Amino acid sequence: MSRIVELKDTQREIYFFRLRLFLSLGFVALLFFILLLRFFYLQVIRHDYFETMAESNRIYVVPIVPNRGVITDRNGVVLARNYSGYTLEVTPEKVPDMQATIAEIGKLVEIKPKDLRRFKKLMSERRSLQTLPIRTRLTDDEVARFAAQRYRFPGVEIKARLFREYPFTEVTSHLLGYIGRINQQEIDELEEQEQATNYMGSDYIGKTGIEQRYEAEMHGVTGFEQVEVDAGGRAVRMLSRTAPQSGKNLTLTLDAKLQEIAVQAFGDYRGALVAIDPSNGEVLAYVSKPGYDPNLFIDGIDTENWEALNNSPDVPLNNRALRGQYPMGSTIKPFMALAGLHYNAKMTTREISDPGYYTLPGSSHQYRDWKAGGHGRVDLFKSVQVSCDTFYYGLATELGIDRMHDYLQQFGFGKKTGIDLEGETSGLLPSTEWKMKRYKQIWYPGDTVSAGIGQGYHLVTPMQLAFATATLANDGVAFKPHLVKEIQHPEGEVQIPPQPLYKVDIPAEDLALVKRAMVAVTQPGGTAVGASMGAQYTIAGKTGTAQVIGMKQGEKYDERKVSEYFRDHAWFIAFAPADKPRIALAVLGENAGHGGSVAAPIARKVMDYYLLGKVPTPLKKADEKPGVEND
Numbered sequence: 001m002s003r004i005v006e007l008k009d010t011q012r013e014i015y016f017f018r019l020r021l022f023l024s025l026g027f028v029a030l031l032f033f034i035l036l037l038r039f040f041y042l043q044v045i046r047h048d049y050f051e052t053m054a055e056s057n058r059i060y061v062v063p064i065v066p067n068r069g070v071i072t073d074r075n076g077v078v079l080a081r082n083y084s085g086y087t088l089e090v091t092p093e094k095v096p097d098m099q100a101t102i103a104e105i106g107k108l109v110e111i112k113p114k115d116l117r118r119f120k121k122l123m124s125e126r127r128s129l130q131t132l133p134i135r136t137r138l139t140d141d142e143v144a145r146f147a148a149q150r151y152r153f154p155g156v157e158i159k160a161r162l163f164r165e166y167p168f169t170e171v172t173s174h175l176l177g178y179i180g181r182i183n184q185q186e187i188d189e190l191e192e193q194e195q196a197t198n199y200m201g202s203d204y205i206g207k208t209g210i211e212q213r214y215e216a217e218m219h220g221v222t223g224f225e226q227v228e229v230d231a232g233g234r235a236v237r238m239l240s241r242t243a244p245q246s247g248k249n250l251t252l253t254l255d256a257k258l259q260e261i262a263v264q265a266f267g268d269y270r271g272a273l274v275a276i277d278p279s280n281g282e283v284l285a286y287v288s289k290p291g292y293d294p295n296l297f298i299d300g301i302d303t304e305n306w307e308a309l310n311n312s313p314d315v316p317l318n319n320r321a322l323r324g325q326y327p328m329g330s331t332i333k334p335f336m337a338l339a340g341l342h343y344n345a346k347m348t349t350r351e352i353s354d355p356g357y358y359t360l361p362g363s364s365h366q367y368r369d370w371k372a373g374g375h376g377r378v379d380l381f382k383s384v385q386v387s388c389d390t391f392y393y394g395l396a397t398e399l400g401i402d403r404m405h406d407y408l409q410q411f412g413f414g415k416k417t418g419i420d421l422e423g424e425t426s427g428l429l430p431s432t433e434w435k436m437k438r439y440k441q442i443w444y445p446g447d448t449v450s451a452g453i454g455q456g457y458h459l460v461t462p463m464q465l466a467f468a469t470a471t472l473a474n475d476g477v478a479f480k481p482h483l484v485k486e487i488q489h490p491e492g493e494v495q496i497p498p499q500p501l502y503k504v505d506i507p508a509e510d511l512a513l514v515k516r517a518m519v520a521v522t523q524p525g526g527t528a529v530g531a532s533m534g535a536q537y538t539i540a541g542k543t544g545t546a547q548v549i550g551m552k553q554g555e556k557y558d559e560r561k562v563s564e565y566f567r568d569h570a571w572f573i574a575f576a577p578a579d580k581p582r583i584a585l586a587v588l589g590e591n592a593g594h595g596g597s598v599a600a601p602i603a604r605k606v607m608d609y610y611l612l613g614k615v616p617t618p619l620k621k622a623d624e625k626p627g628v629e630n631d
Contacts, residue, residue, distance in 0.1 A: 059226050059239060063201030066220030067162060069247035071176060071210060073256040074485055079172055080211070082162045086138040088146065089131040092123065094155025101153060102134065108149060109135055109142045114302040122300045125183060136299050137163070164204070164298050168256065170291030171263050174319045175254065175421075175483070177209020178294035198222050207297065210250065210483060213422050217487055220247035251486035251493075253282035258610055262287045265605040265616060269592050271570075272320035274466035274481075275585040275606060278575060280498035281470070281479030283419070284583060285606060288320040313565065323425050325459040326588060329544030329595070330387045330631045331571045332408075332454035334472065334514050337380055339407040340395050341510040347395075348513065351379045358393035360445055367393050367449050370545070370631045384517035387527045387543060387631040389453050396452025401443055404451060405431040410504045411468035412478065413460060418501075419481045428459035455547060465573060465586035473540070473575035473584045475511060476504035515540055519578050522600075527631055528572065531600035537611055540578040541603070543595030544571030545631045567591040572599035576607050583610050595631065 071080035088109060095101050105111065115135055122132045134156075138146075143158055150157070164179050166172065182190075182205045190196045199205070200222055206215035223244030228237050262273050262285045275285040296305050309317055318324065340347040356374035357366040369375070369389040375382070383391035396404060409415065414429025428434075430451060432443040450456030463481070471478040480499040487494050518540035522532035527543045546569040570589035575581040585606060587599040605616035 059228055062225045062227055064223035064225060064242075064244045065162070065201045066222055066244035067246040068164065068179070068204075068220065069214075069218035069249045069488075071218075071250045071252065073252050073254045073259075075255065075257075076251075077256040079166070079168060079252065079254075079256065080176055081165055081167070083165060085136070085161060085163050086143050087133045087159050087161050088135040088138060088142075089133050089157055089159050090119075091131050091155045091157075096154075101156065105134070105146075105153065105156065108145045109138065111135055114304060117304065118300050118302040121303065122181065125181075125300075131157075131159070133299055136161075164295075166294045168260070169293045169295065171260055172254075172256075173209075173291035173294045174288040174321065175209055175259075175286045176294065177211040178207055178297045179204045179211050180207045180297050181300055204298070208423075209421060210252070213420055214250060214484065214487075218247040218250065221245035245490070249488040250484050251488070252483050253277075253284065253485045254286065254483065255284055255610070258285045258606065259287065261609045261616065262602075262606050263289060263291075265602040266589075269598065269602075270314055270320075270590040271588045271592065271599075271602075272324060272462040272590075273585060273587045273602065273606065274321050274462050275583055275610070276466050276470040276481055278470035278474040278479070278581050278584045281481045282485065282498075283481055283483050284610065285585070286321055286483070288318070288322075288324075290314050290316040292316045319423065320588065320590065321462045322419070322421055323423060323461065324588070324590075325425055325427055325461055326569055326590075327456075327546035327548075328454040328458055328460040328465060329546035329569070329571050330389075330453055331465060331542050331544035331573050331586075331595075332452075332458065333384055333387060333392055334518055334542050334573075335408055335411055335413075335468065336392055336395060336404070336452060337384055337514050337517070338472075338506060338510060339399060339404060340380065341507070341513070342407060343399060343403060347380055348510075349379070351377055352391055352394060354378050354388055354390040356390070358390045358449065360393075360397065360449055363446075365446070381513065381517045381520070384514065384542065385520040385526050387521075389631075392452040393449045394452075396448050397445065401448045401451055402431050402433075404448075405429055410502075411471055412464055413468060417463055417467045417481050419463060420483050424463065425461055427461050427464050428457060430457035454544065462586050462588045465571075466584065469573040469575060469586055470584035471504060472511075472514075473581040475508075476506045478502055478504065515578060518542055518574075522574075528596040528600040530596065531572070531574070531604050535604070535608075537576050537607075538578040539574055539576045539604075539607065540581075541572060541574035541600065543600060543631055544573075545569070545594050546571060548591065564591055568593055570595045570598040572596070572603050574600075574603050574607070576611060583607060 068082055070078060070082065072078050088105070092098065102111065111134060119132060119134045138158070146158060166176060166178065181203050182199065186205055187196065190199055198221060202222065206212040206218070211218070221244060223242045225241045226239040228239055262275070266287070266289045269289065271289050273285060273287040274283065276283055292309055354369060354374035354376060356369045356372055359366055370387065374390060375386050375388045378388045378391050382388065409429055414427055416424045416426050435441055435443050447456055451458055467481055478501045480501050482496060482499070484496055486496065519538055520526050521543065522528050522539045522541050528541050531541055532539045548566050548568060568591070570592040572587045572595045573585070575584035585603055587603045589598040589602070592598040608614040608616060
C-alpha cells in the first residue's frame, strides 16, 4: 500500500502570516492614531474648556448673604433688627428615610409638633435641592449634642443664620410687614429683573409692608468666597473673597411711642388710624387693629397659627388703614361745604329750616336727619357743627353728583395717595359715568341725596381720609404721604424730601369759615364736644357714623338688635392745633357706633401725646358712654 505524502506551501503560509500581522499592526496603529487625535482634541483644542471645568471642580464658589438693613423710627427706636442663631436644616434629596431620620433627630434635639407642621408645609412649597429648617434657634447645648452625632445624619446640617425680629409684634405688623422664604414665583420675578444672582444663598425676601416696598434697598449685595476643595469636597484654603455689602438702614417718619399709644387707645375695638404731619406728608402713626405677630411668618407659619389668623372673624391680616374701604359718613361734610362755597358764592349766607328730614323735589320719599325733629334754622357753619344731614341732602341735590365728584377728587378721594406701601386701594368716588360703566344704569336723584352725607356708593380708606384732612389743614397744599424719612447709604444718610403734589384752590375766607366750623364741632354744641374737654390746644374735627346696613323708611336703628359685625362704623377726622396744625388724622372704629363717643376719644389720646407728651389710658368697650350726637 503506497503512502500519500502532503507537501506544505511554506511560501504561501508565510505570505498570509505576514498579511495578518501587517493588518493587525495597522489596526493597532489606527487605534493609536485615533487616540492621539482624541488626546489632541481634548488637550489642545478643548484645553480652555476642560481647564475651566477642572478649576470649577477644584474651586467652590460660596455666596455670602449680606446683613439685611435695620429699620428704626424717627427717634432711633429699633422696629426691625437682625440677630444670629443656629438652625437645623434638611436637604430632602439626601435623606434616605425622612420619617426615621426625624425620629432619630428628635432624640437629640427637641422637635415640637408645630415644627413638624411647618416643615411639611415648607416641603410642599420647596424648590429642588433647597435646605429646609426643621428646627430654628437652637440652643448651644442642642448644637453641641447634634454636632457630636452629625455623621449619622446624611443630608442634615447645622447652619448659622441671621434671623429677623420685630420687637413691637402686632403694634407695627401692618406697617412693617414681614420677610419670608422665597417661593418659585419670586425667583422667576428676580430672574426677569436680572437680580437672581444677588439672591444666591438667600432664603428670605420682603413679603408685605415696608419690608416688601424697600426690599431692593434693605437686601444689600451678596458677596462670594472662592474656596479650594480636595477630591472629597473638603475645603483646603480660601483663594479669594468679595465682601458682601450690607443692606441700607431705614429711618421711618413714624414715632414708635405714638404708635403704641394709638394702638392702646383702641382698647378692644377694631379699626384703623392714620396720623400725618400736614406740613410735609410724614406719617406719624399708622394703625390697623387688630394686628398679628409678623415673627410667625419668617420661617413659614405653622398650620395652627395660620388657621387661627385666617379664620378669625376680626380678620387681623386685613390692612384696614390701606386696603379697608368704608362709607365715609359725615366726615364728607367739611369737603361738601367747601364744594358748596366753590360753586355758590351765596352759600355763606344761606339758611334752611330743618324739620328733621329732606324730601326730594317731585318725590314723597323722606330722607331722615340723624336728629329727630331736626336742628331748626341751619346755615353752613352750623351744618358742620351739628352735622345736619338735611342741609347736605339739599346741597348735594343742588350740586349734582358730577360736580361733587370733580371737586372732591382734588382732596384725593377716589384715587390712591401714593404712600410708599404696596397694595393700596383707591376707594370709590362715584359719578354718572362710573355708574353707567359699572352697572349699566343711569344715575338717580336719590343716589345723589345719599352721596351728600357720605353714604351710598362712596367708599374711602382711612389713608385717603387722613390725606384729605391733612390737605385741608394745610390750606389746600397736598403733600405725598410717606413712611421712610432717611435711607442710610455707605456714604451717609440720604433724607427723603417732602414731595408737594398740588394745591387745591380754596379762597381764604371759605377755608377760614369751614375751619372755624370744624373747631365748633369740638366745642359746646358740637357733635364731639368731649374731644376737646380740658385740652390745652384747639382741635378742629368732624365726626361721622357710617351705616353698614340700610334701613327702611321710618325704621329706627337699634344697635342692640344688630350683630356686632353689622353695626355702624365710627369716624373722626381732626387736626391740631387748629391755627397752626402739626398733626392731622383720621380714626375709624369698625362697627364701633358713634364717631363722637368712640373715634374722637381715640384721636384725643393720640394728639395729647404728640402735642403734650401726655400718656393716656386705653379705651375699653365697657367705658363707652353715649355721645352728644348720633353721627
